Structure formats: structure tokens, C-alpha cells
Amino acid sequence: MKKVEKKRQLVAQHLEIFRCPVCHQPITKLVGNSIVCTQGHQIDFNKHGYLHFLKGAADTEYGREMFLARRQLLSAGLFKPIVRQIAQTLPNRALKILDVGTGEGTPLKQLAGFRPGITDYLVGFDISKAGITLATQLDLPAFFCVADLRQLPFVNDSFDVVTELFSPSDYAEFNRVLKPNGQLLKVIPNSDYLIEVRHLLYGSTARHSHYDNSRVRELFAKHYPGSRVQRIRYRFTVPTGLQAALVEMTPLHWGKGIRQLTATALAKLRVVTVDVSLLMARKN
Ligand SMILES: [Zn+2]
16 A cells, blocks of 8 residues: 555544644545535645644745754664663553654654554644654654744644653643643753763753753643653763764754864764653543
């Protein structure tokens, strides 16, 4: 079966979770290469096999090169302990899981790998076409789409779990698409996250050298008073040759006043610190 046909079948399997991005009415039909809402609005599968729910072009600086760099590091296991921890919080039954800001899709693939024998319904979305094009190419029975975080193309009470790694949030939208008592799992960086990269780029005293997540944590706790936080911290050995990709995959290098890195400087990035908080809540 062709990849595009497989993706169409994945959508057809749970057509009831999709809603129209124009009028917010349910999607009720899959006709040929399109899904159609009750008002007759039509969204076509593109040649890659994904649906593009945004009305205009996405405003994003995350290009294909960045996602390819990211895929190299993630495939080498940069975030695997985080994904394992997420998997351990999930019940052992088939779930509908939405991955927010899914990028090129590797974390969702690794999550599926940590749940052998369980057939979850996996959906990932991102605002970046470059990311979703790469994600759709993964050998993974998951459906990916380009969508806006603030206007999710899903009906209310659709998902058991919403996961999110290093992505912005819209808690009202997450609550809308989560089933009652559904789980929200959000990963945010702690101050030592990739500290070695930051020190290399900015020096150890500059403003960008440290990252403060207290505002994000406070906002999360305000939305979800019963939430829990788990710290996940480990050291990751950067595979030889992937030092430049590691710098490329993070938005850190966009900042002003960064140093130009020489090959000698890059070679010093042998081991990096991954230090994050996993914020866990239930829809209330
Ligand atoms: Zn419509």
C-alpha cells in the first residue's frame, strides 16, 4: 500500500476526532483525496500524505536543515530517557495520543517503541511544514498534520493524552481536546539544559548562559493545581561528528552576540547535560 493511502486510512479510522479549521464543525466524510466537514469545507491530503490545516503560510524559522540536525541527535538518543519517562506514566492500554509541536516526529516514534504490543492512535502536529514532511516519512503508523496550536483541528474530548516536548502551550485548547481526566505531559528545560552548548556560544557569564523556567512552571501550576513535577537529568555523550548538528538543532544559536565556533571549539562538546522538568497534570 502506498504511504499516502496508509495515511488516509489512519485518518478514516478516527475521522470523528477531526474538526474543520474554517467553521469548527465536525469532519464527517473522506471523499477521494479530501476530508469534508458538515458545511462542505474540504481539506486535501497533499502529495506527502499529510493534511495542512493552516489557512495561511506558517511563520516559522525552523527549516529542514534544523529538523535534519535534530533527527540525527534524537535518533542517537538525546531525548530518549525523557521519552521513556513519559511512557512510564502512561497506562498499559491503547490510547489516543496527541503530540504537540511534534517536529520531525522522532520522539513520537520512540514513544511507540516504548509501548510494545499496544496499538495507540498517534497524532502529531507542528506549525512547520518542513518538520511534518519529514515526520510523515517515518516508518510509523502515526498521522501527522500542519496545524495551529491555538486552533487545533480536533473536536472536544478527543485524546487520552497530550504530550509536548519543548513547545509552547495553549492550555485552553489542550483542555478542550483532552477527554475528561485525560493526561497532559509537558517537558520544559531546566537551567542546566545543554549548558555546555550555551557556555560555548555565549561564554559562561552572559545573560543567555542560563535559562529560567519559573514562569512556565508557575503558569502550569496555576492552570493545574494538582499537577506534579518530575526532574529528569542525565549526561549525553555526543556521537563523533554530531557536534555541529547539536548546535544547529537548538534555537540558541540565533541569539545576538554569539561566538563563531571553530572546529576546535566544537570538538570540546563531547558530553552535554540534559536537564528538564516533566510537568504532569490531568484535565480538570
Ligand atoms: Zn467547515
